[in-house]
Amino acid sequence: MRSVLIALLGFIAGVALTLFIGVGGLQHPASTPADSTAAARAASLQDADPADAPADNWPDNAPSPEQVLYAQPRMVQEAITRLGPRTQGKPNLYLLAFAGDGSQDVFRNEAEYAARAFTQRYGAATTHALVLENNPASVTTHPLATWSNLEAALDGLAQTMDPAQDILLLYVTSHGGEDHNLLIDLDPLPLDTIGATELADILRTRPFKWKVVVVNACYSGGFVPPLRGPGTLVLTAARADRSSFGCGSDADVTYFGRAWLVDALNRTPDIIDAFQQARAEIGQWERRDKLTPSEPQIDIGSGVAAQLALWRKGTTPGPPLPFTPAAAIPASPPVPR
Numbered sequence: 001m002r003s004v005l006i007a008l009l010g011f012i013a014g015v016a017l018t019l020f021i022g023v024g025g026l027q028h029p030a031s032t033p034a035d036s037t038a039a040a041r042a043a044s045l046q047d048a049d050p051a052d053a054p055a056d057n058w059p060d061n062a063p064s065p066e067q068v069l070y071a072q073p074r075m076v077q078e079a080i081t082r083l084g085p086r087t088q089g090k091p092n093l094y095l096l097a098f099a100g101d102g103s104q105d106v107f108r109n110e111a112e113y114a115a116r117a118f119t120q121r122y123g124a125a126t127t128h129a130l131v132l133e134n135n136p137a138s139v140t141t142h143p144l145a146t147w148s149n150l151e152a153a154l155d156g157l158a159q160t161m162d163p164a165q166d167i168l169l170l171y172v173t174s175h176g177g178e179d180h181n182l183l184i185d186l187d188p189l190p191l192d193t194i195g196a197t198e199l200a201d202i203l204r205t206r207p208f209k210w211k212v213v214v215v216n217a218c219y220s221g222g223f224v225p226p227l228r229g230p231g232t233l234v235l236t237a238a239r240a241d242r243s244s245f246g247c248g249s250d251a252d253v254t255y256f257g258r259a260w261l262v263d264a265l266n267r268t269p270d271i272i273d274a275f276q277q278a279r280a281e282i283g284q285w286e287r288r289d290k291l292t293p294s295e296p297q298i299d300i301g302s303g304v305a306a307q308l309a310l311w312r313k314g315t316t317p318g319p320p321l322p323f324t325p326a327a328a329i330p331a332s333p334p335v336p337r
Contacts, residue, residue, distance in 0.1 A: 052053040054265050057103070058188065059136045065189055068139050069236040073152065075143040082158035091210070091311040092166045093118070094157055095129040098119045098145045100174030100194075102134030102186035105327060106247050110216070110257040112326040117261060118169075121318050122269060126311065130157070133161075134186035137327065146184060147173070147192045154206050158254040166303075167311055170203075173257065175247065176217030182241070200226035210307045212271060216256045218243040221297040232301040233308070234259070245291060252325045254280050256296065266320035268309075269312050272298070272305060
């Protein structure tokens with residue numbers, strides 16, 4: 001267990017970072033009440049062994065929590081810069097993958113696989129990917145999945161994209177609670193949860209006309225009402241009052257991640273059709289395992305299906321990309337500090 005001093009240092013650094021970044025748009029509280037965070041974790045781990053989540057797994061060879069926090073503005077900016085130029089004359093798709101809970105590798109696996117799959121299958125010229133993730137193994141290679149970094153990344157994408165033509169695909173994977181809050185956690189850093197209304201407000205204050213928002217978490221159907229609107233496609237791993245399945249320390253990918261990202265999107269480039277295929281496949285697995293159906297949800301806003309078709313036009317998908325857990329892939333060189 002890390003010392004109380006490091007935890008206190010992380011808290012102080014987190015507050016200072018919020019003031020330092022000065023992120024515009026929706027302002028979030030400096031901290032989340034401990035009972036709220038604990039409730040979100042307890043409600044969201046119904047499909048996993050509570051013993052799976054260690055209290056503190058900060059790696060010994062990593063920078064200190066304070067150093068990691070203060071590196072975030074630079075790491076987000078560098079990640080945006082690496083996206084490269086957009087292709088003129090047609091819609092581009094920008095994937096922002098957000099892996100919220102750092103206590104299990106399954107979320108990191110999905111975020112990094114999504115980035116590889118979209119850019120390799122559909123071409124880096126018109127498909128761009130940025131990953132925010134919480135995982136002890138990647139604190140020097142990927143920006144953290146935090147409220148502040150989500151807003152900073154979206155602000156950077158708004159300047160990089162053509163907001164009137166390009167499509168934002170936000171893929172969020174984490175634990176979710178019955179109160180429709182997403183668990184955002186990397187012990188011992190003090191990170192805020194993000195709720196359904198808050199996520200909708202974050203997106204509403206940005207200029208993106210075309211959005212695909214995928215929420216892979218328990219009870220994620222509760223995100224549909226605040227997110228729905230013209231130009232927005234919302235996909236969730238479960239209905240508002242149901243758990244989804246497949247997370248845990250012994251899992252490499254969730255049911256929804258496997259069915260939608262790995263299976264269906266390797267068969268079709270049509271995101272909506274892939275969801276329909278994934279929903280049927282998940283239903284088969286749940287009947288086999290005698291689980292309460294999660295009932296993934298979809299809401300198709302006006303115009304977004306046609307815009308996605310324009311993005312696909314003239315694109316020949318590459319070969320299917322086999323799923324490999326992130327830990328099995330050689331790491332990129334650490335980002336210089």
